[in-house]
Structure formats: structure tokens, C-alpha cells
Amino acid sequence: MPTYKLTYFDARAKAEPARYMFELAGLEYEDTRVTRDEWKAMKATTGLGQLPVLEVDGIELPQSGAIERYIGRKHGFYPSDAWECAQIDVVTETVNDFQSFISKVFRAENDEAKAEVIKSFLAEESAKRFSRLEKLLTKNKEGKGWFVGDKISLADIRVFSMLNDNLPPLTGVEVGCLDLKDHPHLAAFMDRFKTEEKISKWIKKRPVTKF
Ligand SMILES: N[C@@H](CCC(=O)N[C@@H](CS)C(=O)NCC(=O)O)C(=O)O
Known part of the structure; x- marks a missing residue:
């Protein structure tokens, strides 16, 4: 199983669907919530300068829709058909x-x-x-x-x-x-x-x- 780290602000908003999938699938994940100040310091280091970002085994995946469909495909919430x-x-x-x-x-x-x-x-x-x-x-x-x-x-x-x-x-x-x-x-x-x-x-x- 890959390691998952989801980084977002301390909010539900665009990260909560991913969190629901992790919870429903019983998967371990790091639910990292950054403050605005922490974000200022890290924005330039993220690929698109936006959150949420999901790191899968340390590799970054941005865009909430892509994150949702990726987790969905891997864990049974988005089919292959x-x-x-x-x-x-x-x-x-x-x-x-x-x-x-x-x-x-x-x-x-x-x-x-x-x-x-x-x-x-x-x-x-x-x-x-x-x-x-x-x-x-x-x-x-x-x-x-x-x-x-x-x-x-x-x-x-x-x-x-x-x-x-x-x-x-x-x-x-x-x-x-x-x-x-x-x-x-x-x-x-x-x-x-x-x-x-x-x-x-x-x-x-x-x-x-x-x-
Ligand atoms: N289309 C992107 C939009 C991401 C987005 O707008 N993120 C906002 C928070 S909801 C953000 O990162 N704001 C901080 C910034 O742009 O510096 C997605 O769905 O992930």
C-alpha cells in the first residue's frame, strides 16, 4: 500500500471528499493542515502553487478532481468501465x-x-x-x-x-x-x-x- 499525505488548509472544502474516501476505505493517511503563514512559505515549492496536494509515496499530485479520481480508482469509488x-x-x-x-x-x-x-x-x-x-x-x-x-x-x-x-x-x-x-x-x-x-x-x- 502506498503512503498517502494529503496537504490542505484547516478546512473541509476541496479536501474533504478525499478524506471521506480514505475513511470509508479504512486507509492510513497523513491529514496535514497548514496555516496561511506556513502556506506562504511552501507555496513556491508545490507544483501548481495550490492546495490540496496529495503525496503518494512522496510524489505530488495536485488538483482536487485528479486526487479524487485517483483515490477513487485505486480504492473502489470510481470504476474502470x-x-x-x-x-x-x-x-x-x-x-x-x-x-x-x-x-x-x-x-x-x-x-x-x-x-x-x-x-x-x-x-x-x-x-x-x-x-x-x-x-x-x-x-x-x-x-x-x-x-x-x-x-x-x-x-x-x-x-x-x-x-x-x-x-x-x-x-x-x-x-x-x-x-x-x-x-x-x-x-x-x-x-x-x-x-x-x-x-x-x-x-x-x-x-x-x-x-
Ligand atoms: N482547481 C484546483 C483549485 C485549487 C485552489 O483554488 N486552491 C486554493 C484553496 S481552495 C488555494 O490553493 N489557495 C491558495 C493560493 O492560491 O495561494 C483544485 O480543485 O484543486
Whole structure:
């Protein structure tokens, strides 16, 4: 088994899907969290000057998507069949569509502009985006299982991470408290994922962070 060292800031954000995979697969990994000052000192030494970075036996792999698919392929969350991968990609790309909202929140010039971005997301965009996810979920086993196939895949991990970990602090609610009452299958999926033993254990023991 290779040695894994995941380096990111002290945040869930772009590193949490990789952490969920390590936890679900029961793999040992170093979960390194750097401060902004430490990052300033090390930025130039990383290949792309960005985090997260996964070191596999000391060799660096940047880009969260590449990291997720690499761990996914190696440990059973991203299959080798091209069509099955494409089904997972449809879900993860739908999750990536939330990124435009996230970028707007972080780029807002002041609190007023940020509040406006959030208000417009909640009023106009969020329901449409959650419905897309719910539609994808219900295509498989009437929405009573996982997004693709019979077991947890990268698709489930990315959806859970976005809806449980990433969107709540950006929309002013506690982690895990996004309002999904109009999307019952999605809400039930979130509970199903959260109560998986290894996931609930990790959520209880992981560092509490804002993002
Ligand atoms: N596409 C990259 C984006 C990485 C990225 O934007 N990382 C941010 C943190 S989320 C970063 O490294 N910021 C510090 C910097 O750019 O100096 C990925 O998904 O890994």
C-alpha cells in the first residue's frame, strides 16, 4: 500500500471528499493542515502553487478532481468501465456547477454584495440545482440507494460533501443543516450517507472548521 499525505488548509472544502474516501476505505493517511503563514512559505515549492496536494509515496499530485479520481480508482469509488465513470461524472459535474456560486461569495467586494449573492442563490438558483441532483438520484433504484450502482461512489461523496460541508457555511446555516425539505429523496440520501458508520465516526472526530 502506498503512503498517502494529503496537504490542505484547516478546512473541509476541496479536501474533504478525499478524506471521506480514505475513511470509508479504512486507509492510513497523513491529514496535514497548514496555516496561511506556513502556506506562504511552501507555496513556491508545490507544483501548481495550490492546495490540496496529495503525496503518494512522496510524489505530488495536485488538483482536487485528479486526487479524487485517483483515490477513487485505486480504492473502489470510481470504476474502470468508461460508461459507469461517465454516470459518476454526470453527478460530479452537476456538483461542480455550485462552484460559480461559491466563487461569487468569495469574490464579493463587501458584506452587502455577499448577502445579495446568497439571497439570489437561495431565491432563484438553489432549488433548480437541488432538483437536478434529485432527478439524477431517482434515476437509480427510485432514489432509495446511491447515485450510481449499488455502492457508495465518488458521486455520492461529492454530493454529500457539497451539501453537508460546503454550502451550509456559505448560506449562513450550520454544517449539515441545509434545507432540503422540498427534495425528500435528496434529504433521505444525505441521512443515509451521514449515518454510514465510518462517515459518522469521521464527522464526530474531524477537526471543527468554518469551511
Ligand atoms: N482547481 C484546483 C483549485 C485549487 C485552489 O483554488 N486552491 C486554493 C484553496 S481552495 C488555494 O490553493 N489557495 C491558495 C493560493 O492560491 O495561494 C483544485 O480543485 O484543486
